[in-house]
Amino acid sequence: MSIVTKRSAMTLFSDPRDQYSHRVRLVLAEKGVTVDIVDIVAGKEPEDLAELNPYNTLPTLADRDLALYEANVITEYLDERFPHPPLLPVYPVQRALSRLWISRVEKEWSSRLDLLMLGKGRETVLSKARKELRESIIAIAPIFAEKPFFMNEELSLVDCCVAPILWRLKEVDIALPERSTKALHHYMQSMFERDAFRASLTEAEMEMRE
Numbered sequence: 001m002s003i004v005t006k007r008s009a010m011t012l013f014s015d016p017r018d019q020y021s022h023r024v025r026l027v028l029a030e031k032g033v034t035v036d037i038v039d040i041v042a043g044k045e046p047e048d049l050a051e052l053n054p055y056n057t058l059p060t061l062a063d064r065d066l067a068l069y070e071a072n073v074i075t076e077y078l079d080e081r082f083p084h085p086p087l088l089p090v091y092p093v094q095r096a097l098s099r100l101w102i103s104r105v106e107k108e109w110s111s112r113l114d115l116l117m118l119g120k121g122r123e124t125v126l127s128k129a130r131k132e133l134r135e136s137i138i139a140i141a142p143i144f145a146e147k148p149f150f151m152n153e154e155l156s157l158v159d160c161c162v163a164p165i166l167w168r169l170k171e172v173d174i175a176l177p178e179r180s181t182k183a184l185h186h187y188m189q190s191m192f193e194r195d196a197f198r199a200s201l202t203e204a205e206m207e208m209r210e
Contacts, residue, residue, distance in 0.1 A: 011036045013049060013060040016202035018042060019113060021059040022164035029196035030155065031082040039202065046164050072102065075157050086202045087157045101151065101158045108136050109165050116172035137166075138181060145183035149191075162192045163182040169206040 002199070011029065016019035016039045023036070040046070045056050052067035053060040053175050054195040060069045067072045079087045088095050116126060141152060150158045166188050178185055191197055 009064055010034070011038060011062045012037045013052075013058055013062070014202075015040060015042045015058040016204040018058060019110060019117075019164045022109065022200060022202075022205060023071050023160050024059045024061065024074050024078070025202075026160045026164065026197060027078050027087065027157070029200040030085065030087065030160070031078060032144060033078065033082055054062060075160065078151055085155070086158065087155065089156070090154070097151075098156055098158050102161050105158070105161050105165070109133060109162075111207070112136075113165055113168060113172065117168065129142070130172065130174060133172075135177070137169075137174075137184070138176060141176070141184040144187040149187075150184040159191065163188075163197060167192065169204065190207040 010033070012021075012024060012035050014025060014037050020048065024038065040049070040058055042058065045058065047056075049060060050056045052062055053069040055069065057069055059074060061074045063081070068077055076088070088098055112129040115121070115129045116133070119126070128195060147153055149155050150162055152158070166184075176184065
């Protein structure tokens with residue numbers, strides 16, 4: 001039986017090691033949404049996934065007759081579909097700033113992490129990506145001392161984007177200097193200990209920090 005025909009009302013097709021799939025799983029966990037999660041290894045996507053997503057990419061969310069792909073599209077849909085707790089600010093300016101931060105994080109952090117997680121290519125290229133990612137995170141670390149969450153008093157979609165990246169730093173051999181990133185380390189510990197964050201982890205992700 002195909003994965004498409006046997007799915008229930010809401011199903012997430014997820015890569016168990018991918019930061020973008022993790023982001024969606026974290027939002028689902030924070031919302032307390034019951035969902036069937038189908039783990040699919042990148043590069044081994046079943047052909048019938050293309051019935052839901054023409055690009056055959058992960059994550060892909062199927063909610064009854066609706067199929068969505070691209071992590072940001074999925075997470076904003078989930079925030080509107082399940083409004084409590086809200087993960088985007090109420091006011092348009094703050095919402096726009098949250099989206100801008102997510103865009104910046106993806107350009108400056110996610111793209112480099114993708115390269116490192118793949119682990120392919122010349123060592124000089126990987127070393128450059130590792131150095132740039134580490135320096136970029138250290139440079140922004142002081143903002144974590146200002147508020148309990150990323151530029152916010154409440155957990156937001158920005159945190160759901162940032163936390164899966166920080167969780168993977170050990171996996172890609174990035175260590176942060178504790179003295180100059182003390183507030184960031186506190187943020188990481190606080191995020192990683194959240195019940196929803198623990199619930200969002202796959203077995204493969206748990207092994208990343210063992």
